[in-house]
Amino acid sequence: MADRYQLPRGTFDVLPDESNARARIERSAGQLFARAGFERITTPAFEETALFERGVGRSTDIVQKEMFTFDDKGGRSITLRPEGTAPICRAYVEHGMKKLAQPVRLYYIGPFFRHERPQAGRYRQFNQIGAETIGTDSPMADAELIIMLDELFARLRISGVRLRLGSLGSLETRHGYRERLVAYLRRHKAQLSDDVRRRIDLNPLRAFDSDDPGTRRVMQNAPLLVDSLDSDDATHFGEVCSMLDEAGVRYDIDPTLVRGLDYYTRTVFSFVSAKLGAQSEIGGGGRYDGLIEQLGGGATPAAGWAIGVERVLLAMGRPVRLSRRLVVFVAVANDRDRRGAFRLAAQLRRTGITTQIDLGGRSLKGQFRHAERIGARFIFTLEESGEVSLRDRRSGESHQVDLTPFEEEPKELRKYLRDLSHSG
Numbered sequence: 001m002a003d004r005y006q007l008p009r010g011t012f013d014v015l016p017d018e019s020n021a022r023a024r025i026e027r028s029a030g031q032l033f034a035r036a037g038f039e040r041i042t043t044p045a046f047e048e049t050a051l052f053e054r055g056v057g058r059s060t061d062i063v064q065k066e067m068f069t070f071d072d073k074g075g076r077s078i079t080l081r082p083e084g085t086a087p088i089c090r091a092y093v094e095h096g097m098k099k100l101a102q103p104v105r106l107y108y109i110g111p112f113f114r115h116e117r118p119q120a121g122r123y124r125q126f127n128q129i130g131a132e133t134i135g136t137d138s139p140m141a142d143a144e145l146i147i148m149l150d151e152l153f154a155r156l157r158i159s160g161v162r163l164r165l166g167s168l169g170s171l172e173t174r175h176g177y178r179e180r181l182v183a184y185l186r187r188h189k190a191q192l193s194d195d196v197r198r199r200i201d202l203n204p205l206r207a208f209d210s211d212d213p214g215t216r217r218v219m220q221n222a223p224l225l226v227d228s229l230d231s232d233d234a235t236h237f238g239e240v241c242s243m244l245d246e247a248g249v250r251y252d253i254d255p256t257l258v259r260g261l262d263y264y265t266r267t268v269f270s271f272v273s274a275k276l277g278a279q280s281e282i283g284g285g286g287r288y289d290g291l292i293e294q295l296g297g298g299a300t301p302a303a304g305w306a307i308g309v310e311r312v313l314l315a316m317g318r319p320v321r322l323s324r325r326l327v328v329f330v331a332v333a334n335d336r337d338r339r340g341a342f343r344l345a346a347q348l349r350r351t352g353i354t355t356q357i358d359l360g361g362r363s364l365k366g367q368f369r370h371a372e373r374i375g376a377r378f379i380f381t382l383e384e385s386g387e388v389s390l391r392d393r394r395s396g397e398s399h400q401v402d403l404t405p406f407e408e409e410p411k412e413l414r415k416y417l418r419d420l421s422h423s424g
C-alpha cells in the first residue's frame, strides 16, 4: 500500500465549515478597518532573517527559539515571518510611505509561523489579523486602535474578554529601569529559576512572566516600570486611559505587562479570555516608536495590534451560524434531458441562485436523495412528459411551472424563488 501522508506537526487544515466562520471574522474586521480609514497591505510570507533579528530583537523567544529559518539556493538566510509588524515597517521604509499623508493606517490578514510546542490555541502556522497606525505619537492613535479591537470582539459576540493595559515608557526610561531591575534580580539570584537566572542580562523583564514559585515571590517586590515613567510618558499613558474611559472601554492597569517582543515603547495592551486556558491571549499590541528608525527609516512613531484568528474562533466557542443560502437542485427524469438541466442550472446561477445538478448519472430517486443531502430547498424536475415541476422541500408541495416567461427575464425567476421561499 502507498504511504499515507499526515499534516506536519502544529498545523491544521481549514475545512469548508470552518472557512465560513473565518470569513465572517475577516468581514467584520474588514468593515471596521474600512470605517476607520485602514487600508490593506500584504507582505511576503518570508523575509530576510536579519529583519526579524533587528526588529523583533535578538533576545526574544521568537528570535532565539521559534523562527523557521533556512538558507535559500543563493545562500541568503530566509525566515518564514513570525509576526507582521517588522515586515510592515520594512515596507513603509522601502516604499517611502513617509511621503504620504500621516499617519498611514494599514491592516493585514495572513499566516504566520513560529516553531513552538503545539497545544490548544498554539500552532506552528497560525493566522493573524493586525492593524498598524504609523506616523503619529498621539495617544489618540493608541486609544483608537484599542477601541477598534474592543468593538471587533463585541461584534463577534466574544464575551468575558479582559483588557490588560500598561506602559513601558520610552526606550531611555526602559533602559534606566532595566538596570535597576537587573541589580534587583542579581540581589535575589538564589531564589530565581534557572531559566530566569540565565537570562538576567539578556531579558530581565521576562522574569515577570515566570510561573516558577520562587521567581514569583521575588517579583512581588520587584521595582515596577510604571513607577519609573517620566512625566511625558506618564501624561501620554494618562491620556490613553482617559480616552478609553470616555469610550466606555473597561481595562485593568497591569504594571507587570510585558509582551514578548522588544520593540514596544509606552503603551502595551493585551486582551485575554478565561475561556482559552493556558494560551489566554486573544490579541495584543502596543506602541513601537523606535522600530522604524531601527530598521533604517527616519524617526517615526507608530502603534498597532494583532489578534490570532484561531484564538478568536476558540473564544467564540461555537460554530458561526451564517444565514443559510437558498440552494436549488435541478433533476432529470430522463437522461436525454441532462443538457436541458445543465442549461437551466447555468441560467439560475447567472441570476445569483446557488444551483446544483447531478453529475454522477444517478437515478431520479438518487438525485432527490442527493438534493436532500446537500440541503436544497427547491427541486426543479424536468419530467418525462417534457413539463417542469418545482417542489418546495420544506412544505413538500409541488406544482408545474412554465419557464418560458423567465427566458426573457431571468431575474424574475430569482424573485419568484425568493418569494416562494419566504412564503413557505
Ligand code: AMP
Residues within 6 Å of the ligand: 083, 084, 114, 116, 121, 122, 123, 124, 125, 126, 127, 128, 259, 260, 281, 282, 283, 284, 285, 306, 307, 308, 309, 310, 311
Ligand atoms: P504576538 O504577535 O506575539 O503579539 O501575538 C499576537 C496574537 O497572535 C496572540 O495574542 C495570539 O492570539 C496569536 N498567536 C501568537 N502566537 C500564536 C501561535 N503559535 N498559535 C496561535 N496563535 C498565536
